Amino acid sequence: MTQPAASAQSAAGQVLAAFEELPRLAVADLDLVRRGRFLTCDFEIGVGSTPLAVAIAAGRVASVTRGPFLLKPLAFSVRAEPDVWQRFLEPMPAPGFYDLLGMSKVGRARIEGNLVPLMGNLQYIKDLIALPRTLDRSKAHS
Amino acid sequence: MTPRFEPIIGRYLHLELSGRPQRLYVEEAGQGIPLVCLHTAGADARQFRHLLNDEAITQHYRVIAFDMPWHGKSLPPEGFEREEYRLTTAAYTGMVIDLCEAMALEKPVVMGCSIGGRVVLNLAAEHGPRFRALIGLESADYQQPWYDTEWLHRPDVHGGEVCAALVSGMMAPQSPAASRHETLWMYKSAGPGVFKGDLYFYRVDGDLRDVVAKIDTSKCPLYLLTGEYDFSCTPEDTLRTASRISGAEVTIMKQLGHFPMSENPAQFRRYIIPVLERIRSRG
Numbered sequence: 374m375t376q377p378a379a380s381a382q383s384a385a386g387q388v389l390a391a392f393e394e395l396p397r398l399a400v401a402d403l404d405l406v407r408r409g410r411f412l413t414c415d416f417e418i419g420v421g422s423t424p425l426a427v428a429i430a431a432g433r434v435a436s437v438t439r440g441p442f443l444l445k446p447l448a449f450s451v452r453a454e455p456d457v458w459q460r461f462l463e464p465m466p467a468p469g470f471y472d473l474l475g476m477s478k479v480g481r482a483r484i485e486g487n488l489v490p491l492m493g494n495l496q497y498i499k500d501l502i503a504l505p506r507t508l509d510r511s512k513a514h515s
Numbered sequence: 516m517t518p519r520f521e522p523i524i525g526r527y528l529h530l531e532l533s534g535r536p537q538r539l540y541v542e543e544a545g546q547g548i549p550l551v552c553l554h555t556a557g558a559d560a561r562q563f564r565h566l567l568n569d570e571a572i573t574q575h576y577r578v579i580a581f582d583m584p585w586h587g588k589s590l591p592p593e594g595f596e597r598e599e600y601r602l603t604t605a606a607y608t609g610m611v612i613d614l615c616e617a618m619a620l621e622k623p624v625v626m627g628c629s630i631g632g633r634v635v636l637n638l639a640a641e642h643g644p645r646f647r648a649l650i651g652l653e654s655a656d657y658q659q660p661w662y663d664t665e666w667l668h669r670p671d672v673h674g675g676e677v678c679a680a681l682v683s684g685m686m687a688p689q690s691p692a693a694s695r696h697e698t699l700w701m702y703k704s705a706g707p708g709v710f711k712g713d714l715y716f717y718r719v720d721g722d723l724r725d726v727v728a729k730i731d732t733s734k735c736p737l738y739l740l741t742g743e744y745d746f747s748c749t750p751e752d753t754l755r756t757a758s759r760i761s762g763a764e765v766t767i768m769k770q771l772g773h774f775p776m777s778e779n780p781a782q783f784r785r786y787i788i789p790v791l792e793r794i795r796s797r798g
Contacts, residue, residue: 465688468743472684475746478661493672495680 385455388420389439391462391505395427396434398504405504406432409497414490415445418502419452419483432497449486451502457481462505473499523567525588530617532584533606539614540588541581545573548647548795549623551615552580553631555653555774556602556717557667557678557710558701559587562628565780571788575795576624581614585709587701600712604721607634612642624794626650629748629773630717632739636756640726643735648794650787651739653773655752656723656759664718668708675703678710685773687744690782698777732762736797738790739763742771766790 399405409432417440418425424440426447451473453461460470469475476482484491491498525542542560544567552563560580567578582589585600611634615623624647627635632654639649662681668674679702686695702710730737737760741753750767757763768775768786775783 469746471688471744472746474661474681475684478659478746488666489671492666492677495677496683499680499684 384459385421385423388455388458388462389423389425391508392418392420392425392427392458392502393437393439394505394508395437395501398507399432399434399501402504405497405500408432409494409501412490412494412497414448416486416491416498417447417450417452419450420458421455424450434501447486449484449488449491451482451484451498453482462503462508464506466506473502521564521568522573523564527588528581528614528617530613532610532613535592537584537592538590539581539584541579541614541618542567543577543579544568545576545578547575547577549615549618549620550576550578550791551611551620551623551625552578552776553611553625553627553634554580554583554586555629555631556713557586557682557705558698559583559705561587561701562698562774562777564777565784566776566787569780569784571784572791576791579618579620579623583610585706585712591706600708602630602713602716602720604634604637604716607716607721608637608641611638612645615645622647624648624650624791626652627654628652628776629654630713630721632748633717633721633723635737636723636727636730637721639732639735639737639760640723640729643731646735648736648738648797650790651737651753652775653741653745653748653753654739654756655741655748656727656756658717658748658752660718661747664711664714667711667714674707674710675705678702678705682747682773685745685747686778687742687770687772689770690772690779694778694780698774727756727759730760730763732760736794737763738766738794740766740768740775740786740790742768742773742775744770744772747773 413430415426415428426438428435477484523542523544528539528541554560554562559582563580566572585591632651635649635651666677679699683699739753739757741750757765766786770782771779
């Protein structure tokens with residue numbers, strides 16, 4: 374295996390592990406849960422070729438499940454390459470990597486599917502996927 | 516905490532804009548060179564409260580900030596309930612000219628942010644000699660759209676919440692949380708469809724790529740300042756715009772985004788005070 378491929382695999386693994394912390398991180402943020410209390414839906418965070426199904430139940434993250442999936446009804450998806458997510462999840466992201474919509478504008482991220490639950494809860498979703506920024510950096514984004 | 520009043524005075528100005536009577540809320544503080552401040556789309560003049568309270572500025576400048584019709588404490592015009600609000604280049608340009616004339620401002624400086632930064636370019640091209648200087652914050656002749664504005668005003672998505680959530684990531688992560696959320700509050704509390712109506716100017720009617728080459732900075736100096744975290748009007752957008760305007764001066768501001776004056780007033784004043792000093796010293 375070449376060095377860049379190994380590095381990419383490592384980035385994907387770290388990002389997937391960081392997003393898999395969302396149930397624990399979200400339940401510790403009472404204000405976030407309050408703001409998301411009207412949202413119950415399943416959506417996808419895509420990390421390169423690996424989808425994560427994030428199940429939201431009244432603002433809490435009930436589960437994060439690693440794919441692949443077959444015909445799983447996910448309302449919408451937010452996808453980016455592992456190295457992009459890695460930069461997005463840095464505690465103080467650089468310009469161009471701070472905001473999901475900013476990353477979408479320049480093609481670094483893709484937002485697809487039924488966007489009504491996303492746009493109706495946009496700040497909640499943006500804050501939710503940014504929660505791993507608070508993780509210990511040596512574990513999540515080294 | 517000791518109760519105190521700020522030095523800002525707020526009044527209502529009655530005038531006609533584009534042939535319709537309007538009642539505009541206007542705040543001002545300070546004495547000296549008139550400095551008219553134009554707020555961003557979907558917000559209001561509260562964005563400039565820190566400038567209005569900054570003695571380093573108000574000792575030399577009469578700082579004036581007004582809420583456009585439909586925004587803040589300015590009402591929409593009579594009959595608004597039967598129309599879709601849409602800001603146009605002509606109406607916006609005329610509004611600034613008419614306000615300056617109504618207040619008898621002599622050679623004012625106009626500083627606008629975002630849509631205000633865009634209209635400043637049109638003011639420079641069409642009315643440059645009227646102004647002592649023009650300042651565009653987060654200003655460009657054109658920007659690539661990055662979402663469908665239909666999301667801003669529809670019954671199944673809360674307009675205020677989605678407007679605020681769309682712009683929240685255009686501020687720098689270094690900006691203080693209190694200032695960022697104050698900035699978002701204006702978006703959350705704006706009237707329905709107002710942000711969308713402002714963006715008609717920004718997205719549809721206000722493409723100034725063929726206009727900016729007419730700007731003569733020898734008749735009116737032009738300063739453009741853009742925050743490095745602004746992904747809507749990017750530093751590249753501003754630099755591209757300036758490359759077509761001989762004599763335009765560009766500053767890319769560190770640790771600031773699309774709302775420099777309100778998202779991080781302390782950081783912004785490090786950039787804007789030297790510009791205001793230069794304008795004053797040019798006489």
